[in-house]
Amino acid sequence: xxxxxxxxxxxxxxxxxxxxxxxxxxxxxxxxxxxxxxxxxxxxxxxxxxxxxxxxxxxxxxxxxxxxxxxxxxxxxxxxxxxxxxxxxxxxxxxxxxxxxxxxxxxxxxxxxxxxxxxxxxxxxxxxxxxxxxxxxxxxxxxxxxxxxxxxxxxxxxxxxxxxxxxxxxxxxxxxxxxxxxxxxxxxxxxxxxxxxxxxxxxxxxxxxxxxxxxxxxxxxxxxxxxxxxxxxxxxxxxxxxxxxxxxxxxxxxxxxxxxxxxxxxxxxxxxxxxxxxxxxxxxxxxxxxxxxxxxxxxxxxxxxxxxxxxxxxxxxxxxxxxxxxxxxxxxxxxxxxxxxxxxxxxxxxxxxxxxxxxxxxxxxxxxxxxxxxxxxxxxxxxxxxxxxxxxxxxxxxxxxxxxxxxxxxxxxxxxxxxxxxxxxxxxxxxxxxxxxxxxxxxxxxxxxxxxxxxx
Amino acid sequence: xxxxxxxxxxxxxxxxxxxxxxxxxxxxxxxxxxxxxxxxxxxxxxxxxxxxxxxxxxxxxxxxxxxxxxxxxxxxxxxxxxxxxxxxxxxxxxxxxxxxxxxxxxxxxxxxxxxxxxxxxxxxxxxxxxxxxxxxxxxxxxxxxxxxxxxxxxxxxxxxxxxxxxxxxxxxxxxxxxxxxxxx
Numbered sequence: 001x002x003x004x005x006x007x008x009x010x011x012x013x014x015x016x017x018x019x020x021x022x023x024x025x026x027x028x029x030x031x032x033x034x035x036x037x038x039x040x041x042x043x044x045x046x047x048x049x050x051x052x053x054x055x056x057x058x059x060x061x062x063x064x065x066x067x068x069x070x071x072x073x074x075x076x077x078x079x080x081x082x083x084x085x086x087x088x089x090x091x092x093x094x095x096x097x098x099x100x101x102x103x104x105x106x107x108x109x110x111x112x113x114x115x116x117x118x119x120x121x122x123x124x125x126x127x128x129x130x131x132x133x134x135x136x137x138x139x140x141x142x143x144x145x146x147x148x149x150x151x152x153x154x155x156x157x158x159x160x161x162x163x164x165x166x167x168x169x170x171x172x173x174x175x176x177x178x179x180x181x182x183x184x185x186x187x188x189x190x191x192x193x194x195x196x197x198x199x200x201x202x203x204x205x206x207x208x209x210x211x212x213x214x215x216x217x218x219x220x221x222x223x224x225x226x227x228x229x230x231x232x233x234x235x236x237x238x239x240x241x242x243x244x245x246x247x248x249x250x251x252x253x254x255x256x257x258x259x260x261x262x263x264x265x266x267x268x269x270x271x272x273x274x275x276x277x278x279x280x281x282x283x284x285x286x287x288x289x290x291x292x293x294x295x296x297x298x299x300x301x302x303x304x305x306x307x308x309x310x311x312x313x314x315x316x317x318x319x320x321x322x323x324x325x326x327x328x329x330x331x332x333x334x335x336x337x338x339x340x341x342x343x344x345x346x347x348x349x350x351x352x353x354x355x356x357x358x359x360x361x362x363x364x365x366x367x368x369x370x371x372x373x374x375x376x377x378x379x380x381x382x383x384x385x386x387x388x389x390x391x392x393x394x395x396x397x398x399x400x401x402x403x404x405x406x407x408x409x410x411x412x413x414x415x416x417x418x419x420x421x422x423x424x425x426x427x428x429x430x431x432x433x434x435x436x437x438x439x440x441x442x443x444x445x446x447x448x449x450x451x452x453x454x455x456x
Numbered sequence: 457x458x459x460x461x462x463x464x465x466x467x468x469x470x471x472x473x474x475x476x477x478x479x480x481x482x483x484x485x486x487x488x489x490x491x492x493x494x495x496x497x498x499x500x501x502x503x504x505x506x507x508x509x510x511x512x513x514x515x516x517x518x519x520x521x522x523x524x525x526x527x528x529x530x531x532x533x534x535x536x537x538x539x540x541x542x543x544x545x546x547x548x549x550x551x552x553x554x555x556x557x558x559x560x561x562x563x564x565x566x567x568x569x570x571x572x573x574x575x576x577x578x579x580x581x582x583x584x585x586x587x588x589x590x591x592x593x594x595x596x597x598x599x600x601x602x603x604x605x606x607x608x609x610x611x612x613x614x615x616x617x618x619x620x621x622x623x624x625x626x627x628x629x630x631x632x633x634x635x636x637x638x639x640x
Binding site: 007010 | 584
């Protein structure tokens with residue numbers, strides 16, 4: 001039997017601290033669906049996705065009910081469409097996106113990821129079509145998530161792709177101007193994209209994987225925050241002791257994710273992949289990464305000390321998760337998405353968090369400049385420069401970084417934008433020198449891979 | 457002779473376990489299992505023993521009763537039915553059903569009746585009712601073994617309905633979630 005404290009603390013985690021499984025993502029390999037004929041390809045992918053995913057939502061709900069832990073999002077990630085749909089034109093790529101959107105609705109999932117290309121070394125025909133199709137594909141669909149990997153530590157940064165992506169983002173924003181550029185909230189540009197990430201918008205299924213796989217994304221910033229607060233209420237602690245508390249909490253949260261993920265996988269008859277033990281916030285009070293900074297004694301995220309605090313948080317989460325599970329993957333760290341975290345959005349609005357500080361924070365945590373609304377009149381050169389800077393952090397530090405920047409058409413810094421649901425709302429962040437048209441990003445070619453990529 | 461179960465009840469104080477176990481030792485009984493709990497100031501202990509073949513049931517009961525006469529303890533000796541085999545079967549699942557909310561008379565009676573009606577077995581129960589408004593001060597936690605032939609969903613629905621009627625917060629969760637969070 002469990003003692004009273006164990007029972008009550010477990011119930012508290014779910015009831016008041018927002019512990020949940022953020023995403024169960026079913027990865028589906030589409031390489032056996034390839035055809036040069038679009039109608040055959042569409043028929044093949046529909047059949048394959050539905051055959052694997054028909055019961056996904058129902059199984060997740062049943063398992064969630066059994067353990068009293070909600071599986072918030074059920075999602076699908078696919079083999080990169082630029083690879084499996086390599087023969088198709090941009091217009092045909094848009095048709096594929098519409099087909100996937102329709103399939104997502106049929107199986108009742110909120111997002112389907114993998115409308116993706118891997119172009120760190122160069123842009124092939126399929127990649128070119130997919131990137132050209134991105135603005136229309138994202139504007140015409142609701143449930144498609146797209147990602148393009150433009151850099152790796154091994155390959156360097158493909159600056160042609162960086163500029164292309166800046167243009168695609170601007171176009172996608174313009175096409176969804178009435179919704180504050182919502183299409184861009186479903187589009188990530190990556191360095192070192194993980195092949196097994198369950199979190200959107202960057203989830204896709206890499207190559208070298210089984211036909212289908214279940215990856216799980218846990219969450220729990222509220223649980224971590226309360227654990228810190230509870231212990232600090234009892235006694236004074238050093239940062240080393242606080243890191244230990246975070247580590248232990250992350251371990252518990254990860255074990256919950258793995259338990260649920262494995263049971264979902266078993267019930268679906270699909271191989272279990274990884275647990276991504278990221279701390280992912282929602283726009284809800286008590287489910288915020290920003291609040292952890294306050295629990296650590298900082299006024300708001302973004303003030304001096306924030307990078308050190310985030311470094312400690314991110315590392316402790318990784319250590320706790322690595323102890324809990326032998327199959328940890330994805331991003332596994334702390335997310336700092338501006339609009340998706342009420343507290344972070346607030347810190348940006350009050351001026352504690354600037355875009356420059358945000359970039360500095362991304363040096364020590366997962367993801368990067370995530371869900372950052374910027375003025376719509378930012379130049380493509382300036383936007384490409386921001387993307388290139390973020391990619392450089394990922395490339396040099398051999399870690400994943402990404403940008404999910406939304407240039408909001410017709411709006412200026414300080415104005416409010418609302419994306420809705422988990423995507424949240426925020427004030428547009430100020431971007432200094434956003435009207436510059438510097439030629440640096442137009443030299444093209446590749447920034448070479450760093451010396452420490454030569455490991456063989 | 458078959459195994460025996462000895463139940464010891466009385467006001468808690470130092471030395472109860474020592475007293476009983478030493479008497480059993482003197483009688484050459486082999487102690488197989490022992491467990492105890494204290495509710496408020498009352499001690500309850502259970503001892504499963506295998507007595508030597510030379511002793512009868514009556515003899516053991518008589519000796520233990522005599523030796524503990526002035527201790528204030530109440531001793532029961534019973535034969536262990538089925539020689540100790542439990543009810544658990546392969547495929548049984550354990551759920552924790554926890555209610556939190558205001559104390560009222562008859563809470564345990566009402567919830568345990570529903571569990572019994574569905575033929576599920578309560579394998580552990582902890583109930584603390586301290587009154588007052590602190591929700592954590594009024595908690596019932598049932599560990600319930602549910603076999604394959606129990607309609608678990610219907611039972612959970614009935615329990616949730618009862619909790620709603622009584623203004624209690626109820627949580628029904630498989631035991632494994634408590635294991636992964638608390639037992640590392």
